[in-house]
Amino acid sequence: MSDCCDTGGTVTLAPPRSGKRGQTPGQTAAKISTVALVGPPNCGKSTLFNRLTGLRQKVANYPGVTVEQHFGRMGGVGRGDLVLIDLPGIHSLHTFSEDARVAVDVLHGNMPGTPAPDAVLLVLDALHLNRQLMLAAPVLALGLPTLVLLNMADLMEAQGGKIDVLALARELGAPVAMICATKGNGLDAIARFVNRLSGSPEALAAPVQLPVLQNVASCRQWANGVSARTNYKAPLSSLWTRRLDAVLLHKVGGPLIFLGVVIGVFQVVFAAGLPLSNWLDKILSQAGGALAGIFPAHWLQVLVRDGVWNGMQAVMIFLPQILLLFLVIGILEDSGYLARAALIADRVMRSIGLNGKAFIPLLSAYACAVPAIMATRTIENKRDRMATILVAPFMTCPARLPIYTLMIAAFIPDRHILGDLFGMRAAVMLGLYLLGFLAALGTARLLKSSVLKASAAPFILELPQYRWPTFRSMGLRLLDRGGVFVKQTGTVILAVTFVLWLLSIVPIHAGEMASLTGSVIGRLGHFIEPAIRPLGFNWKIGIGLLSSVVAREVIVGTLGTLYGADPATHSLGLQAALRHDLTLGGAMALVVFFAFAMQCTSTLAVVRRETNSWKWPAAQFLYMTGLAYIAALGTNQILLHLH
Amino acid sequence: MAATLHVKVLSDLPIGCCATLAALDLPEAIQGQLLHLGFVPETRVLALRRAPAGDPTVYCVDGAEIALRRETAQFIAVTSVCKADREALR
Numbered sequence: 001m002s003d004c005c006d007t008g009g010t011v012t013l014a015p016p017r018s019g020k021r022g023q024t025p026g027q028t029a030a031k032i033s034t035v036a037l038v039g040p041p042n043c044g045k046s047t048l049f050n051r052l053t054g055l056r057q058k059v060a061n062y063p064g065v066t067v068e069q070h071f072g073r074m075g076g077v078g079r080g081d082l083v084l085i086d087l088p089g090i091h092s093l094h095t096f097s098e099d100a101r102v103a104v105d106v107l108h109g110n111m112p113g114t115p116a117p118d119a120v121l122l123v124l125d126a127l128h129l130n131r132q133l134m135l136a137a138p139v140l141a142l143g144l145p146t147l148v149l150l151n152m153a154d155l156m157e158a159q160g161g162k163i164d165v166l167a168l169a170r171e172l173g174a175p176v177a178m179i180c181a182t183k184g185n186g187l188d189a190i191a192r193f194v195n196r197l198s199g200s201p202e203a204l205a206a207p208v209q210l211p212v213l214q215n216v217a218s219c220r221q222w223a224n225g226v227s228a229r230t231n232y233k234a235p236l237s238s239l240w241t242r243r244l245d246a247v248l249l250h251k252v253g254g255p256l257i258f259l260g261v262v263i264g265v266f267q268v269v270f271a272a273g274l275p276l277s278n279w280l281d282k283i284l285s286q287a288g289g290a291l292a293g294i295f296p297a298h299w300l301q302v303l304v305r306d307g308v309w310n311g312m313q314a315v316m317i318f319l320p321q322i323l324l325l326f327l328v329i330g331i332l333e334d335s336g337y338l339a340r341a342a343l344i345a346d347r348v349m350r351s352i353g354l355n356g357k358a359f360i361p362l363l364s365a366y367a368c369a370v371p372a373i374m375a376t377r378t379i380e381n382k383r384d385r386m387a388t389i390l391v392a393p394f395m396t397c398p399a400r401l402p403i404y405t406l407m408i409a410a411f412i413p414d415r416h417i418l419g420d421l422f423g424m425r426a427a428v429m430l431g432l433y434l435l436g437f438l439a440a441l442g443t444a445r446l447l448k449s450s451v452l453k454a455s456a457a458p459f460i461l462e463l464p465q466y467r468w469p470t471f472r473s474m475g476l477r478l479l480d481r482g483g484v485f486v487k488q489t490g491t492v493i494l495a496v497t498f499v500l501w502l503l504s505i506v507p508i509h510a511g512e513m514a515s516l517t518g519s520v521i522g523r524l525g526h527f528i529e530p531a532i533r534p535l536g537f538n539w540k541i542g543i544g545l546l547s548s549v550v551a552r553e554v555i556v557g558t559l560g561t562l563y564g565a566d567p568a569t570h571s572l573g574l575q576a577a578l579r580h581d582l583t584l585g586g587a588m589a590l591v592v593f594f595a596f597a598m599q600c601t602s603t604l605a606v607v608r609r610e611t612n613s614w615k616w617p618a619a620q621f622l623y624m625t626g627l628a629y630i631a632a633l634g635t636n637q638i639l640l641h642l643h
Numbered sequence: 644m645a646a647t648l649h650v651k652v653l654s655d656l657p658i659g660c661c662a663t664l665a666a667l668d669l670p671e672a673i674q675g676q677l678l679h680l681g682f683v684p685e686t687r688v689l690a691l692r693r694a695p696a697g698d699p700t701v702y703c704v705d706g707a708e709i710a711l712r713r714e715t716a717q718f719i720a721v722t723s724v725c726k727a728d729r730e731a732l733r
Binding site for chain 2: 040091092094127128130131134216217220234235241245246249250251252254255343344346347348350458459460461462463
């Protein structure tokens, strides 16, 4: 690391080497093509990235890790030919965390598939410059041409903070600019930096000697020295933040407001998102039918409608809920309330081995596990995030309701218990919700005491100042999340849906597709009957279970088809047919099975995407299905012996 | 004042009181993270407020507000405890 590491022998012969930094002018003479965006967490880096790239960005995962990689072309400053890489937020280049390892590898050009950057934009939060400067020393020591950006400069000045920018540039040996990423102020400095870089090399500030910093304490001392010499005065913390916190974190008022917010989030996703999804579902069904009608041959119509369009539809109907949830969470996060909510919920979440940041994602899972799992990104601790992802699908989502209501209506008498207050059917439904919740609780505890045991990851939460969220940043966030879902999760869902559809129509004899019972899936249903008979299920239920791997609600349609085609039951309604065919034990075992089982391709696809491996979704599928089997077996056997 | 003299660790610091950070006795990775957030020895820290459930506690250090659980704060030693002036609390 040191500049004075040359051995004595070479010094006398070779021209004086000034270390890595001395090479900068030479590098800048070459045309730059890749710029890396570096900064500590929460410094406004992503907002700046969105500003600089507009919507021309690509999101992917770095190979082998869960860290996401963002690429974009710097169209926002008129340099569409330059690629900007957004690195994960890091405190230092010490490779404690996966994030920091990725950042170091990219900066050194050691990340396969990612070009080595030839310049760096270092973003620092002007409100907390004392500690943010600690990242400056190791980043500048890399020797790449660097522009230091002091973000939230307007907020700092508005709150009585100040700094001598020229002095800071002299101290760091790099140009410094004050910017405001949310408003887009000061971005012309970035344009000048990248343009000058590709032109004349002498425009750079003269390199200065940076101290060799081995540990955090000396790094800190250096940062404090720099901020003292540049007359940095930290802004006073905002009066409004303190006043709002006095209310929002009040002993009694705080939890009440929190409860209101929680109900609000749930209402938005459940009460507004679900009807929107249903509406979209209906529209898309009609459109699919109309589209299929264009094709002349019958088999082509079926292929287009059932094979392809249905898969696309399965992806699209999640979009309203995903976008609404991300809108609400985005407002909460950007305004600063999400950190307060995590603080309030922490005590409760800790009792199940998670932390406060897991609360909102788990709550959203009651509406749909897919956006909930995407929302776990706000949990920085990787183990806690993984645990939250793994338990979220146990929360009772609306896709379970069709089979719940069908079985309850068919098998549970409409009797009152506890006077007129409470019906027996409502009690069973509530019990099923409780069952999912308890399974999540137990699983979280199990995970956190075994594979995901938190060894060195405490709950450290920074409370940012309250700010107004901006429309632009909300819009970019929604486009980003929606795009990731459609492109990366959607393709998996589409593929699986297509394969399952194919299995339900093959083998094709003389141009005729197989009936459901005669298809591969139908035969599999018969094949697994011995395994599910102890649960009180027959082969028809078996086919239903197999076909509902796509999505839970599919089973009701499948059962309708099967019982309708059966001469013994085709004259009965579905409820009566089920009563004719199943015992109470089997019926209750079926709903218990659905409370636990992972019958949702979309969730599996999104888990794969968020964990960047097939290992976790596979383990989750096996665990949940195993648990469902055992619980359904227990339910059937107990009810069998009670009767 | 007498009541605050026995305070030796950050988790025991009453709300509205200041102290000087003395030492962090935590695993290296956590210690590094806390140092980066401003929990540096010799720095003054203020116990600002507790979460409604009584834990975690929000500390004000180096101009930032950071919440720590008791289980973490109890390994951070402090000295020179005193009541914060009204300007710091507001």
